[in-house]
Amino acid sequence: MALPDGERPDTPWLSYHCGVSLYRDEGVVLRTQKLGEADRIITILTKRTGKVRGVAKGVRKTMSRFGARLEPFSHIDLQLHTGRSLDVITQVETLRPYGEALVSDYPRYTAGTAMLETADRLTVGEKEPALRQFLLLVGGLRTLVEGGHEARLVLDAYFLRSLAVAGYAPALSECARCGAEAVRAFAIAAGGVVCGACRPAGAAVPSAETIALMIALLRGDWQAADASESRNRTECSGLVAAYLQWHLEHGIRSLRHVERDQADRARIDAERGTREVWESAQNPHISRA
Numbered sequence: 001m002a003l004p005d006g007e008r009p010d011t012p013w014l015s016y017h018c019g020v021s022l023y024r025d026e027g028v029v030l031r032t033q034k035l036g037e038a039d040r041i042i043t044i045l046t047k048r049t050g051k052v053r054g055v056a057k058g059v060r061k062t063m064s065r066f067g068a069r070l071e072p073f074s075h076i077d078l079q080l081h082t083g084r085s086l087d088v089i090t091q092v093e094t095l096r097p098y099g100e101a102l103v104s105d106y107p108r109y110t111a112g113t114a115m116l117e118t119a120d121r122l123t124v125g126e127k128e129p130a131l132r133q134f135l136l137l138v139g140g141l142r143t144l145v146e147g148g149h150e151a152r153l154v155l156d157a158y159f160l161r162s163l164a165v166a167g168y169a170p171a172l173s174e175c176a177r178c179g180a181e182a183v184r185a186f187a188i189a190a191g192g193v194v195c196g197a198c199r200p201a202g203a204a205v206p207s208a209e210t211i212a213l214m215i216a217l218l219r220g221d222w223q224a225a226d227a228s229e230s231r232n233r234t235e236c237s238g239l240v241a242a243y244l245q246w247h248l249e250h251g252i253r254s255l256r257h258v259e260r261d262q263a264d265r266a267r268i269d270a271e272r273g274t275r276e277v278w279e280s281a282q283n284p285h286i287s288r289a
């Protein structure tokens with residue numbers, strides 16, 4: 001029973017008759033690594049299956065279109081067959097090549113890279129369905145590519161929401177320890193904002209506008225977020241980054257590039273390139289908590 005050209009053999013009867021277990025899904029490529037002489041292992045966050053590591057055979061030997069579709073950021077439709085240790089990717093179609101749109105814009109590219117790394121870190125188990133994380137990642141990349149909001153705001157919104165989905169939503173409206181409504185400080189180890197009585201030594205004291213910005217980003221209230229002031233965005237980014245790093249054991253490596261880029265732009269804005277500002281910007285805003 002031949003299939004017409006282009007028909008994807010993903011029906012159960014075909015899997016059965018071929019003697020291999022085939023499955024199809026859509027997903028976003030999180031990262032790639034070399035395997036042997038010619039192959040690559042592709043880590044993909046898929047819509048239905050969760051995180052999958054699949055082998056793409058022969059992609060480093062030829063300049064294949066197959067390999068080109070399996071670059072980080074690509075939103076793809078793919079078919080795999082189940083292998084003993086790793087599954088093998090047999091077909092790929094590009095749905096949205098987000099990488100192409102991001103590569104020409106450094107702040108957006110580094111923000112996107114930090115999103116991919118965070119998605120990878122927050123989805124711990126392989127083949128454990130993580131639909132909400134998948135939808136957040138696709139939504140975050142799309143928003144980043146559309147360019148309607150500042151890259152760092154999009155990234156901070158993504159961080160806050162993906163942390164919330166993972167069960168680490170920071171307390172933002174009442175004290176994380178006692179539930180009191182009058183909050184004074186932001187204490188990462190306590191889990192968010194804290195009241196004056198619960199405030200541990202050394203906790204950051206962000207402005208009320210910064211906490212409001214965090215709430216807006218968590219809720220997806222772009223009107224409020226876009227209207228925020230630069231200093232509140234900087235303070236928000238520092239708190240969100242510190243909070244994220246606290247919850248992920250080894251931190252997010254690519255966040256360094258985001259911070260460097262932000263510091264770099266701050267330098268250009270402030271003093272047209274003098275070294276001192278650049279150096280002071282290297283130690284940003286997040287070390288207080």
Ligand SMILES: [Zn+2]
Pocket residue numbers: 175176177178179180194195196197198199
């Ligand atoms: Zn309290």
